[in-house]
Amino acid sequence: MRYSTRIKPISYFKANAAEILADLSEGAEPMILTQNGEAKAIVQDIRDYEKTQETLAMLKILALGMEDLRAGRVKPLEEVVARLKDRGQDENG
Incomplete structure (x- = not known):
């Protein structure tokens, strides 16, 4: 993503907020707002x-799962399926 053309001072945003919001809703790239020459917001x-x-x-979630895998906090699929089947039979009689 190239933001170089989408860097504007906060004063530009204040003066053109409605137009900027319309552009964003039509798919324009995010805009970086600066204050005193320093990036402050997107x-x-x-x-x-x-989506982000x-x-x-x-x-x-993926990182937590990988952490569980590395720590050995996993069970074989067959064991999990068997436990679920047993639980379903217990509930149904």
Whole structure:
């Protein structure tokens, strides 16, 4: 992703907020906002933000699973399936 053309001072955002939000909703890349020449915030479409959050959640789940695997906190598939079948039979009579 190239953000070089999407870096603007906060004053630009204040003056053009409606246009920027419309551009974002139409698929424009996120915009980096600066204050006193320093990057301070990123403005992006809510759908893109939600996708990013979902991706991060999935990566966290994957990392936790890999941690469990390395620590030996796993069970063979056959054992899990057998336990689920036994549990289902206990509940059904």
